[in-house]
Amino acid sequence: MLDDTIAAVGTAPGEAGIGIIRLSGKRSQDILGQIFRGKKAKDVNEMPSRYMSYGFIYDEEGKKIDEVLAVIMRAPYSYTGEDVVEIHCHGGVISIRKIMELVLKKGARLAEAGEFTKRGFLNGRIDLAQSEAVIDIITAKTDEGLENAVNQLQGELSLKVKEVMDKLMSMLAHIEASIDFPEHDIEEVTSENLKSQGNEALGILKELQDTYYEGKIQREGLSTAIIGRPNVGKSSLLNLLLRENRAIVTDIPGTTRDIIEEYLNVKGVLIKLIDTAGLRETEDVVEKIGVEKTKEALNRADLVIFIVDASKKLTEEDMAIASMIKQKKVIVAANKIDAGIEADLEALGEIFDGHNIIKMSVKDKKGIDLLEEAIYNTAYSGNVKSKSSAVVSNIRHKSLIDKAVDSIEKAMEAIDEGIPVDLISVDIKDAWRYLGEITGDTVEEDIITEIFSRFCIGK
Template sequence: MNRFILDSDTIAAIATAPGEGAIGIVRLSGPQAVEIARRLFRPGKEMAWSPQSHRLYYGHIVDPADGRVVDEVLVAVMLAPRTYTREDVVEINCHGGITPLRQVLQLVLAAGARLAGPGEFTKRAFLNGRIDLAQAEAVIDIIRARTGAALRLAVQQLGGGLSRRIEGMQQNLLGLLAAVEAVIDFPEDDLPALELDHLARQAEELAGEIDQLIRSAFAGRVYREGLRTVLAGRPNVGKSSLLNALLKESRAIVTDIPGTTRDIIEEYINIEGVPLRLLDTAGLRETADPVEKIGVERTKEALEQADLVLLLVEAGRALEPAEKELLAELDPQRTILVVNKVDLVEEADGQAAVFSGGRREEAAGRAPLRLVADTADQWPGRVVYISALHEQGLEELKKAIVELVHAGELAAPGEAVLVNLRHEEALKRAYQHLMEVPAAVSRGVPLELLSIDLRQAWEALGEITGTAVAGDIVERIFSDFCIGK
């Protein structure tokens, strides 16, 4: 039985996004949902309305005060327990638009419902045992999914993929805990001998399974939030031009004046299933301009937090000391050196060089192009040559990004991947408690202390699914939802 208190009120809210649309929905859930709808709904044939579950009814919403028709609607009735919340649910399908929706909602509230809080419909589904807490959190992940991969992960979690894996771990933990506590509680009974070495191995194996799931957290975060990708370089090197070229729109202002970008511009792009959270940053240089100085500081902060850095340098121009210093600090496994403006070098040198897929191909017997070769050839990471202005080499850059990402910690979505920081923190605590068990066994620690670590590991796992979680955490989780969901 759920240990949380469930309100018996009937709640209502607009369940569709604000603005104009073909259809808008006012949703009700609770013991009075059908009765409230009966007071306001007039069927098309003006007959007595005895709604059956999972049927759709045509008619009008009428103001009972004066008989005025508010809207022509379709009313869906779903009776408990076969509903989203396991309560009686009514959905009034109105014409899309803020005015009819608001007027219908006002009538519903006047008839006895109260306005639902953020995520209260999904919260009731959790409290009534239809879904667990991890599945409830997957609902908001589905709504916020920016890519197909993020959507697949959220749908898997909503279907119980992560929950089943956590519950399996909890069952194994309960077996270990029961064996230990039986010996503690009944020391003189004829119980099977507790093999502490076997207990330590089992705890360690379970900790290894948890660690494997923890390692998927980076991939889950990327698919959910996007790979934090920083476009960095000195002023006027072409960062904003590259942002516009990748987005195929004029998102950032591009001029010949250095320092045009003074704050971080953020956009999202999907490259072969990899979501990138692109951050176009202010150019790195010493400046006396107080506004530009703030932008430079924000660029440095963004670089510290970046998952991937696209460091732009200019073709045919020697690197400045600050660029060399930054290049030396960056991790080659998370950085691509992007040599931009190759079109200008071709024009200046007039050499027989072809840029195929972003790579420099020099004609035989010709002098090498001055593409900061002294640095690019020594850089241990990936180097891509582009012209952001003419969109040369962008496909090669995209390919390099995908290769770099998949060669690292980001793998294709699997059956159970962590996408939630709360889950990751709970798993880390469970892992720490379990790893205490083999260490404690080797030191000869009393069974009572082993029991404490096993129980705390079980409770940490229970925080993920909601079997062992504080009420304030539940409230905080659902406060992130939109009203009506």
């Protein structure tokens, strides 16, 4: 338990039907008792835990501030593992501000970003991976993304990681036994045990590695860059996909000078759409910057929608762009078919998969359904969707799992080469430490601070 009591507004700023002020710490109940008078339970000590009580908040002069519902969640059965109080008031700016000022006057301090969840972690109610799932639940943009985050909050990923950590600890115990009792000549048996448990550990971790592509898409979205030369309809396509006029559209080439990013849900797949400046040689200083940003966005993109003007012959610029992106996942959008087809689409078909050339007219809204279908099919192309409830979506977790796999594989190679088992323990300990950084068992304070700083205040 931490010594001080923290408070924060747990609802979004602005006017709303309800505003929630949350307190956590050993003085939470005492502070509520100084400002709240219940209709039935006059003494907050008589309020049952986790039940709403109706009453009023009063200021220091005995004046009513607001009609509220208050609830006490006594330790350890609360979000933070400490005594937690929530005051549900009307969601007006003045009401919330007055109650918050009163709470701080009575001895609470303003919570830092993510401090409620951090206290839950420090008090042992949840581990670090579960804590990180909280922000994923808040920011989830698809049903699958939400489901994965909830599974992680419930400990599905942590269970898998801890299963491997237990195997690694067992491997270390075997090594210690062979060192402590050399007269029993058990090194050969130890090596067999190490190989068996090491392979089991690798199997679990590699299954988790295989879920990352799916998890990344569901958490961050499939980064999709709309690429093409100027004035082929990139911004018009963005507007059509979003069903709103997000980007400026004119007949003047080079209108888009900067990157525009928007999220789109295509059949449950989160798409991060990036409208880019047209790729061409230009002397315009501002447009040049836009072209450079386009190239940067192209390098980061998981998927490229390459849009060409189907009503005109392909230009050298078109073919140069095609050559530039041929190693990427590409969907070709052959636009402006309402004006006829002059472009040699077969030539593009030789560079890209012919099935991913979509004939369309953004102007007439034709082919948009075919394009969305292609985006959905391309999203998981070559990647089998995981049936596991433990899905890795966090790049920090993926990096640590990769390091653990490398360390275990080094240990396994050393066993095959007949290296003494006591030397092998170094790699196994490294793997255990990397996985401990996911659950929080071995993580350093500065990493914890950095993780929770990404949270909103009040969570």
